[in-house]
Amino acid sequence: MKILITGANGQLGKELVRRLHGTDCLATGSAEMNITDQRKTIQVITEYEPDVVIHSAAYTNVDGAEANPDVAYKVNAIGTQNVAAACLKCGAKMVYVSTDYVFDGTLGRAYNEFDQTNPQSVYGKTKLAGEILAKHIVNKLFIVRTSWLYGDGNNFVRTMLKLGQEKEELRIVNDQYGCPTSTKNLTEVILRLIETEHYGTYHAASIGVTTWYDFAKKIFQISGNSIVEVVSQTTQELGRPAPRPRYSPLDNLMMEHTIGNIMRPWEEVLEEYLDTKRNE
C-alpha cells in the first residue's frame, strides 16, 4: 500500500513516518508541498499515485487563529480542499485528522460522532470547514477526530516537563475537561482504519476524562517531580484569546463498532510516553 503523509514534520506526522519507515511512503512537509498551493498539491499527490493520503498538516495555533483567521482558513479549509481534490483525481483513500474543538463543550457528556458540532473558536471552525469540504469531494474518506494530542513536538507534556525544571509554582486551568491522546495510539487507529472500507467519521481519544490541572499533576507525579506546586486556575483567569470547549471528551463509538476500541486509559499511555522519554 502506497501512503502519502502531509504534515510529516508535525507531531502526528513524525509518528506516522516512524511507523511507516521501510514501507512505500512519501512524507511531505510544507517545503515539499504547501497544501495552500492547489497546483503543487495536486501535482505532488497525483505523481506519487498513493493508495492513501493521511492528511495531518494543519494550522494548529489555536490562539493564533483568532488573530489570523485568513491564514487558518487557508490552511485548514482550502488546504484540505486541495488535498481532497488530489485524492479524488488519483482515487486515493483520504484520512483527515480533526479535533474535539469542533464541539462547543456544553453537552455534559462525552461526544460521539453523531453529536452536533458547534465550534466556538476560529481554529475549530476552520477544522470543521475542512471536514465539510473533504466530505463534499471524497467518498473514500475517514475523518478522525482526536484531542489534546502529544508526541514528538510542542505539546502540553513537553511544556510541563520544561516548566517543571524552571519554576516552583505553575498555575494550570482546572475547568476544561478532555482527554489527552498520544500520537502513537492515534497512529495505530489510523493504520488500522485505512486497511478497511469503513469510511466515515471516527473519534479517537484515549479513555477517561481529566482537566489540564490534573493532567499536569499526573505528569509531575509520574516523572517524580515533587518540587513544583501545581495551582488550580480558571479559564477566565488565564484569559486566552480563543474560547475552548469546557467539556469535550470524545466517545470512540464508531471505532468500537468497526475495528474495536483500541484506545487505552490516558494515565497508562502517559506513563509509557514518559518512560520512553526517560530512556531517550
Ligand SMILES: NC(=O)c1ccc[n+]([C@@H]2O[C@H](COP(=O)([O-])OP(=O)(O)OC[C@H]3O[C@@H](n4cnc5c(N)ncnc54)[C@H](OP(=O)(O)O)[C@@H]3O)[C@@H](O)[C@H]2O)c1
Ligand atoms: N495538537 C493537538 O492537540 C491536536 C488536537 C486535536 C486535533 N489535532 C489535529 O491533529 C493533526 C496533527 O496535529 P499536530 O499536533 O501533529 O500538528 P503540528 O505538530 O502543529 O504539525 C502541523 C504540521 O502542519 C504542517 N503545515 C502547516 N501549514 C502547512 C501548509 N500550508 N502546507 C503544508 N503543511 C503545513 C506543518 O508543516 P512544516 O513543519 O513542514 O511547516 C506542521 O509540521 C492536525 O490536523 C490537528 O488539527 C491536533
